Amino acid sequence: MADTSMLVRHPLETRRTLLAELSAELDGVALELEAPLAAVDLRLDPAGPGPAAVAEVAGGPLPPQPDTWTGLAAGQALRLGPDEWLLTSAAARPEDWEFGLDEAAAPFGGAAVDVSAQRTTVRVRGASARPLLASGCAIDLRPASFPRGRCAQTLLGQAGVLLVALADDDLQLFVRPSFAGYVVDWLVDAAQEFRRPS
Amino acid sequence: MQLIACPWCGPREEIEFSYGGQAAVAYPADPASLSDEQWARFVFFRDNPKGPFAERWVHSAGCRRWFGAVRDTRTYEFLSVGPLSATTARTSVLPEATP
Ligand SMILES: [Zn+2]
Numbered sequence: 001m002a003d004t005s006m007l008v009r010h011p012l013e014t015r016r017t018l019l020a021e022l023s024a025e026l027d028g029v030a031l032e033l034e035a036p037l038a039a040v041d042l043r044l045d046p047a048g049p050g051p052a053a054v055a056e057v058a059g060g061p062l063p064p065q066p067d068t069w070t071g072l073a074a075g076q077a078l079r080l081g082p083d084e085w086l087l088t089s090a091a092a093r094p095e096d097w098e099f100g101l102d103e104a105a106a107p108f109g110g111a112a113v114d115v116s117a118q119r120t121t122v123r124v125r126g127a128s129a130r131p132l133l134a135s136g137c138a139i140d141l142r143p144a145s146f147p148r149g150r151c152a153q154t155l156l157g158q159a160g161v162l163l164v165a166l167a168d169d170d171l172q173l174f175v176r177p178s179f180a181g182y183v184v185d186w187l188v189d190a191a192q193e194f195r196r197p198s
Numbered sequence: 199m200q201l202i203a204c205p206w207c208g209p210r211e212e213i214e215f216s217y218g219g220q221a222a223v224a225y226p227a228d229p230a231s232l233s234d235e236q237w238a239r240f241v242f243f244r245d246n247p248k249g250p251f252a253e254r255w256v257h258s259a260g261c262r263r264w265f266g267a268v269r270d271t272r273t274y275e276f277l278s279v280g281p282l283s284a285t286t287a288r289t290s291v292l293p294e295a296t297p
Binding site: 066067080081082084138139152153154155160 | 199206207208210211213214259260261262263
């Protein structure tokens with residue numbers, strides 16, 4: 001059996017100090033690592049009663065629109081596809097999160113799988129957060145077309161990311177751990193433009 | 199760069215998509231009865247029209263969903279996108295079976 005007593009460590013832990021030091025020198029951008037989340041990938045028929053049943057266990061409604069997210073009790077429900085959601089929780093243990101959601105989805109032919117280790121999160125905050133990301137991302141990130149409540153799976157530089165709009169000046173970035181180093185290097189490089197004049 | 203309208207995500211850059219070849223190539227009803235030539239025809243032979251062509255595409259960097267598209271091979275213009283099944287009626291590249 002897996003040793004669950006080991007602490008979950010952010011794959012970019014070694015860069016935490018670098019990001020904090022850089023952020024202090026930037027104007028309108030702060031880059032930060034987020035605490036690891038419990039995350040479950042849910043596949044479920046969107047038309048049936050399944051989503052409502054899962055919503056009760058998840059602690060909030062599942063987003064009905066493509067590329068949008070809704071808030072849960074301690075996390076988010078992000079719509080990844082017609083029959084696919086990513087449900088996160090900052091409070092639950094990954095195995096409990098998966099178990100509860102899978103139990104709720106199974107009677108409706110759905111399935112929930114723990115993918116907590118599949119992605120890691122980086123937070124980009126500040127008035128220049130959107131211009132920074134827009135320099136490497138093709139989708140229109142202006143607040144009018146990517147307001148709070150939107151999310152999108154797309155490319156940042158050459159890596160696939162899940163971009164989440166938490167606010168006009170607050171974006172969250174889900175990235176696969178194996179691409180996380182590249183994405184953070186890319187962010188650090190792109191952020192040079194936003195250095196405070198010395 | 200050209201934008202492709204994913205039926206789920208909306209217009210996205212072409213680089214996010216992968217090509218899946220001709221749409222609606224029917225799997226042989228009785229594969230075991232095919233001659234090598236007929237099997238090769240199913241596996242390798244595809245239409246190559248000059249003009250509208252029904253194709254499969256996948257939004258690999260986005261929603262990862264497959265969809266059907268009709269693309270003009272002369273201009274690269276996407277004439278329509280939609281669910282795979284609705285793009286074209288299923289057609290077979292196999293020659294008529296000779297008893
Ligand atoms: Zn898509």
